[in-house]
Amino acid sequence: MIMKHRDYYLTIADTLLILGQRLSEWCGHGPAIEEDIALSNVALDYIGQATALYKEVSEKAGEGKSEDDYAFLRDAWEFKNLLLVELPKGDYGYTIARQFLFSTWYYHFLEALHNSKDEFLKGFAAKSIKEVKYHFQHSRDWMLRLGAGTEESNSRMQAALNEIWEFTGEMFINSKAELEAIADGTGVDNAKLLDVWQRIVGAVIQEAELTLPSDAWMQKGGKEGKHSEHIGFVLAEMQFLQRAYPGSKW
Amino acid sequence: MVNADDIWKFLEEVEDPEIPILNVVEMGIVRDVQWREVHNNWVVTITPTYSGCPAMKTIEEDVMQCLADHGLNEAKVETILSPPWTTDWMTAEACEKLRQTGIAPPEKNSADKGLLMGVRKEIKCPRCHSKQTTMVSQFGSTACKSLYKCNDCLEPFDYFKCI
Numbered sequence: 001m002i003m004k005h006r007d008y009y010l011t012i013a014d015t016l017l018i019l020g021q022r023l024s025e026w027c028g029h030g031p032a033i034e035e036d037i038a039l040s041n042v043a044l045d046y047i048g049q050a051t052a053l054y055k056e057v058s059e060k061a062g063e064g065k066s067e068d069d070y071a072f073l074r075d076a077w078e079f080k081n082l083l084l085v086e087l088p089k090g091d092y093g094y095t096i097a098r099q100f101l102f103s104t105w106y107y108h109f110l111e112a113l114h115n116s117k118d119e120f121l122k123g124f125a126a127k128s129i130k131e132v133k134y135h136f137q138h139s140r141d142w143m144l145r146l147g148a149g150t151e152e153s154n155s156r157m158q159a160a161l162n163e164i165w166e167f168t169g170e171m172f173i174n175s176k177a178e179l180e181a182i183a184d185g186t187g188v189d190n191a192k193l194l195d196v197w198q199r200i201v202g203a204v205i206q207e208a209e210l211t212l213p214s215d216a217w218m219q220k221g222g223k224e225g226k227h228s229e230h231i232g233f234v235l236a237e238m239q240f241l242q243r244a245y246p247g248s249k250w
Numbered sequence: 251m252v253n254a255d256d257i258w259k260f261l262e263e264v265e266d267p268e269i270p271i272l273n274v275v276e277m278g279i280v281r282d283v284q285w286r287e288v289h290n291n292w293v294v295t296i297t298p299t300y301s302g303c304p305a306m307k308t309i310e311e312d313v314m315q316c317l318a319d320h321g322l323n324e325a326k327v328e329t330i331l332s333p334p335w336t337t338d339w340m341t342a343e344a345c346e347k348l349r350q351t352g353i354a355p356p357e358k359n360s361a362d363k364g365l366l367m368g369v370r371k372e373i374k375c376p377r378c379h380s381k382q383t384t385m386v387s388q389f390g391s392t393a394c395k396s397l398y399k400c401n402d403c404l405e406p407f408d409y410f411k412c413i
Contacts, residue, residue, distance in 0.1 A: 034386060034387035034389070034397060035387075037387070037389050037390070037391070038387060038388060038389035041302075041389040041392075041393045042389070043302075044300070044302030044303075044304065044393060045300060045301050045302045045393065046302070047302055048298070048300065048301030048302025049302070051301075052301060119332075122332070123332025123333070123334070124331060124332075126332060126333070126334045127301060127331050127332065127334035127335075128301060130334060130336075130413040131300060131301060131302075131393075131413070133413075134388060134389075134411070134413075137388060138388040138389070141388070
């Protein structure tokens, strides 16, 4: 059996899994216990959402793979996540800036995915958006608090935004798998999400007393399997156990 | 021979692993109990509160155990995502139990979009009922709760957030 939109499912799932893995690096290292717990909770939501998609692919694609195989036994070029999510976690400001830029896109992506002709994705979107609403609010609150905080927190937030900016463009372009999914009403046209994203991001950046980074050359490639060096390190840590002890169970 | 109503009753014995004062039926986690000819058996359908809820596996096992305790060894448990779980499904009785335990129950209407604009709901202190409360953290001891404190009685408390 061939699953028509396998790669579309994986594009979404991989982004969620890798970001969940990156966020989980804060577990035990958060700047305060509340934030440690908050980021671990957000990470769990992403990993849970990714699991639901991998499970669906594992049942429908007929590749004889389990949901875990997709997470633990694929190599870098098979991952279709956004470059944005594989970047190292940086300082807390950097993580917050990425969370804010990502969850603003992701919230609207899910809102649009709720109109998908694919029943599973429609249900997935309805479930996930409830969680992502809280992720968005959490990151927005911290953008404001740190941006309009002290000179130090403001300069760190600005540095984070400037560094991350060139990785935001990839959210709004469509890969081959995405174009195929858009064509039959399964997928979301990312290009259409740019306006609302710019509006919200611009408003929050202004309220946070930060400066919108100037337009930069936008990086891309993650969704086509062309990654930065960072993915190797993420996978090395995430996949170590299954690589060293194949088939071991929890 | 047991019927679906009996099974619903049995399932009230299954505690929510993270909030043991509530059972999985009043939490709205159990969605359906059905006899399926294809399986020639009972199928209990459950749904996760949150996608990443780490208690899901335990709940599934506890449901199986409960059914087995009532002689239904071959019954099946199925997990669905749609329609998505909402705090609106929690019974009034469940909300009252939460309040008595010191957890502020979810403020109704999960469809509220004010959250996106930074609008916050008024959350009442479960202890002294004051409306003068402050959110300490969006995420509390579990994914489904936020951490608040009461500015009047100074009690820190969990709020079961609306989704």
